[in-house]
Amino acid sequence: TKKINAFPEGFLWGGAIAANQSEGAYLTDGKGLTTVDLLPTGENRFPIMLGSLPSFSPMEGEYYPSHEAIDFYHRFKEDIALFAEMGFKTLRVSISWARIFPNGDDNKPNEAGLQFYDDLFNELKKNDIEPLVTLAHFDVPVHLVKEYGSWKNRELIGFFEKYAKTVFSRYKNKVKYWLTFNEINMLLHLPYIGAGLVFSEGEDKQQVKYQAAHHQLVASALAVKAAHEIIPDVKVGCMLAAGMTYPYSSNPDDVMDAMDKDRESFFFIDVQSRGEYPSYAKRFFKDNNIVVKTEEEDEKLLKDYTVDYIGFSYYSSRVTSTDPKVQEDTTSGNIFGSITNPYLKTSEWGWTIDPKGFRITANQLYDRYQKPLFVVENGLGAVDEPDAQGEINDDYRIVYLRQHLKEMQEAINDGVDIIGYTSWGPIDIVSASTGEMKKRYGYIYVDRDNKGNGTLQRSKKQSFYWYKKVIESNGENL
Numbered sequence: 001t002k003k004i005n006a007f008p009e010g011f012l013w014g015g016a017i018a019a020n021q022s023e024g025a026y027l028t029d030g031k032g033l034t035t036v037d038l039l040p041t042g043e044n045r046f047p048i049m050l051g052s053l054p055s056f057s058p059m060e061g062e063y064y065p066s067h068e069a070i071d072f073y074h075r076f077k078e079d080i081a082l083f084a085e086m087g088f089k090t091l092r093v094s095i096s097w098a099r100i101f102p103n104g105d106d107n108k109p110n111e112a113g114l115q116f117y118d119d120l121f122n123e124l125k126k127n128d129i130e131p132l133v134t135l136a137h138f139d140v141p142v143h144l145v146k147e148y149g150s151w152k153n154r155e156l157i158g159f160f161e162k163y164a165k166t167v168f169s170r171y172k173n174k175v176k177y178w179l180t181f182n183e184i185n186m187l188l189h190l191p192y193i194g195a196g197l198v199f200s201e202g203e204d205k206q207q208v209k210y211q212a213a214h215h216q217l218v219a220s221a222l223a224v225k226a227a228h229e230i231i232p233d234v235k236v237g238c239m240l241a242a243g244m245t246y247p248y249s250s251n252p253d254d255v256m257d258a259m260d261k262d263r264e265s266f267f268f269i270d271v272q273s274r275g276e277y278p279s280y281a282k283r284f285f286k287d288n289n290i291v292v293k294t295e296e297e298d299e300k301l302l303k304d305y306t307v308d309y310i311g312f313s314y315y316s317s318r319v320t321s322t323d324p325k326v327q328e329d330t331t332s333g334n335i336f337g338s339i340t341n342p343y344l345k346t347s348e349w350g351w352t353i354d355p356k357g358f359r360i361t362a363n364q365l366y367d368r369y370q371k372p373l374f375v376v377e378n379g380l381g382a383v384d385e386p387d388a389q390g391e392i393n394d395d396y397r398i399v400y401l402r403q404h405l406k407e408m409q410e411a412i413n414d415g416v417d418i419i420g421y422t423s424w425g426p427i428d429i430v431s432a433s434t435g436e437m438k439k440r441y442g443y444i445y446v447d448r449d450n451k452g453n454g455t456l457q458r459s460k461k462q463s464f465y466w467y468k469k470v471i472e473s474n475g476e477n478l
């Protein structure tokens, strides 16, 4: 007899990282330069993420955290041993496109790059950890940006399809769970990390973004198609930066605005999961003079090759208002700022902490798509200071995660089909938004600072032992 509040058997507990934030070795074994390799920490980072890249090569005097990151490229065995010790059932990683096709448009793949991921997946297998693999997590080969304009250009679809087919064929016996584009809706907010977009003067940004989005959506459908042709039993998901938008007041204008804000994000998943452009998008394009160029075959591809499950990240809910006075009080978040929610606290980086919003968001997504959900990111970015004994007592992180897992459990009790949970950055990695090391999510501490100093040595935090117990008890022991 199943207990009402038990997690399903075989629930995929684990953690999630991305190539560009963990691997380092940015030019090792033939890897090409990627967009993230041109993102420094500090004040020049944000303008680039918005689409104004000053140079196609790293610049003197800047520090680029992806170049070495936490050196996962050379230390993955040690790190996987620690994940295995916590009992991970799954590890989410991403493949760096430029390790496989250094320029993106190469004829042949780079064998050393392919071999690296073979070694990584073998090591996971040895430890009974199921890989969950993202094809594109914020990194585009720079050559494709320079020569083709990245996802502005329809040619990217073909290059991406070739890359996807190459890795599906190579790892067909090793990887069953895939995600196409990480946080695909990020493209609208940080177009450089979402899609490698660099704008020229006078360019209509909104037009360009939606054209690039269309190209990614078609590429995603082609990846779903190829995966199902190549890998028996495969599961391919989309990935949404989720988090419900609340209206600040019951003023219908605010409610309408909240609905519109959510639809900006749902737009992508509506296409990837329901297989067609939603009607509200057509109106939005018309009202904003956006003309998305499509080819005849696109419509059928989008319809025929929808995703098998909905992957999403959840860090915060958001608040919106149409009242200019209310709008003045804002806080930050993982894709865009939000109005401060007077009922909730925020993290040290200003991200709203809303465990119940997690349950609400999961229900909202399940109501909308009726497909299995996979929580592929969640966590608290915080400063960790070792105590006098050199230990890190990150009880604040445990509190955050416990509250969120309880709400996830409630969502499951509501009937939402959730197949797994991979918390973000189970080992400290580079922050995507700020490039800092100081913003840590891990159960495992990495000795490295914002400037790249430190031994890179790994050590266990308090939360390491807590998460191990959570997994051991399949979520009963929170």
Ligand code: BG6
Pocket (backbone or CB within 6 Å): 018, 021, 182, 183, 241, 313, 334, 377, 381, 424, 430, 431, 432, 433, 434, 439
């Ligand atoms: C998500 C990204 O937006 O949030 C991750 O998919 C990112 O790559 C994570 O690291 C947390 O954001 P940050 O900026 O705290 O690293």
